[in-house]
Amino acid sequence: MFKKKCIAIAIGYMALFGIFVLMKLNLDIKAIFVSYTTRIVPKDLMPQMPGTTIGFVQELNNRRRKTIKEFCAGSEVPALNETITRWSNMEVNSRPRIFYSDSMKLIVCDTPRCGTNRWRNLMLIMDGHLPGYEAGPDDNFGMSKKNNFVWSKFNPKTESQTNDFGDKLHNYYKIMITREPLQRLVSAYREKLETNANGFYSGISKKIHSAVNPDSPSGLATFEEFIDYILSTKRRIELDPHWKPFSELCDPCNINYDYIAKTETLHDDSQVITGNIGISRDRIHNSTEYGRLQDGKSELYRKYYLVLDIKKRDAIFKYYKDQYDMFGYDYPDFISTGEFSKLG
Structure with missing residues (x-):
């Protein structure tokens, strides 16, 4: 016992x-x-996890919008019509790259290499310009520029059209999409300049190569030549849209965007956006496509920068540093830890 x-x-x-x-x-x-x-994992870039709530994603957007407002606080925002008038005195390619849909009451700032093709495509379908199918990238852009591009439809130098455009900017739901700035550069280089796959951009690649190394044999630009070319461009507004900074493409200091999406979190962002404009997320979101952005891309893009010497890495980061600060991205780990070790 x-x-x-x-x-x-x-x-x-x-x-x-x-x-x-x-x-x-x-x-x-x-x-x-x-x-x-x-x-x-920076909180603002967390991929979707089980239990992610709409409220959590909306709070992320509030933080992103607040970061932009704080960044822009140094300059007083003029009246909307004054801003439109200022745009009218600029070359079209230097104005905000804005597409809109009257049927959806939606405005999208087009930021190449960030996943905006699908939004342009949806606008074409919803406005009756596409019979329910997806156009290829070239057709998509050509049709969108004809039917949904603000500057193809409005003459901001006339008072009535300025007022009409101002009403849309004030009342339509406005979104822009960003992406880690230096990762976007690698994406643009690989897609547009690294090979002869795109005839138009392979021509640009050869011009960049000749401009940077005029005594070398003709050929496509290396990644380092691409970086040298960007660094030699003093006025960023003159850059190609695929590597032009987001602030130059979308003028977020003067347009009060309702939602700041990020390619890295588009799975969650699209759920909130489509809910706010009253459409199914299936119309715009391909989870497999965006999921691939999380698989090996970060390590791949770092390899492109690690072939550059540290001074050049610091220089290209400094060229786009305001984009990191404005849109809340962590600084990359391959720049010098001295000058850029602190955020902000």
Whole structure:
């Protein structure tokens, strides 16, 4: 009897010890998860996780919009019609790259290499310019420029059209999409300049190569030549849209965008946006496509920059640094840790 009692007591202690171990393990797992989400993965770039709520995503957008307002606080925002008049005195390619849909009451700033093709395509379909199918990228842009591009439809030098455009800017739901700035450069280079796949841009690639290295044989631009070409361009507004900074494409200091989406979180962002404009997310979002952005792209894009010397890496980062600050991206880890070690 005594022996059985001792065994029972031992089993009880073992059970208590087991519960303690499980509780400790659970706490450790939670600690690891908290550490992961707060230190390793920037909160603003977290991919969708089970349990992500609409409220959490909306709060991210509020933080992004607040960051832009704080960045732009140094300059007083003029009246909307004054801004439109200022745009009218600029070359069309220097004005905000705005597409709109009357049927959806939606405005999208087109930021190439960030996933805006699908939005332009949806506008064409919803406004009756496409019979329910997807156009290829070239057809998409050509048709969108004809039917949905603001500057193809409005003459901002006339008062009535300025007022009409101002009403749309004030009342339509406005979105823009960003992407990690230097990663976007690699995407643009690989897609447009690295090969002869695109006839128009392969011509630009050869011109960049000749301009940077005039004494070398003709050929396509290397990535380093591409970077040198960008660094030699003093007025960023003159850059091609595929590598022009977001602030030059969308003028977010003068357009109060309702939603600032990011390519890295578009799975969640699109759910909120489509809910706000009253369409199904299936009309715009391909989770597989955007999921691929998380698979190996970060390491791939770093390899392009690591072939550059540290001074050139710092220089190209400094060229786009305001985009990191304005849109809340962490600085890349391949720049010098001296001058750029602190955020902000």
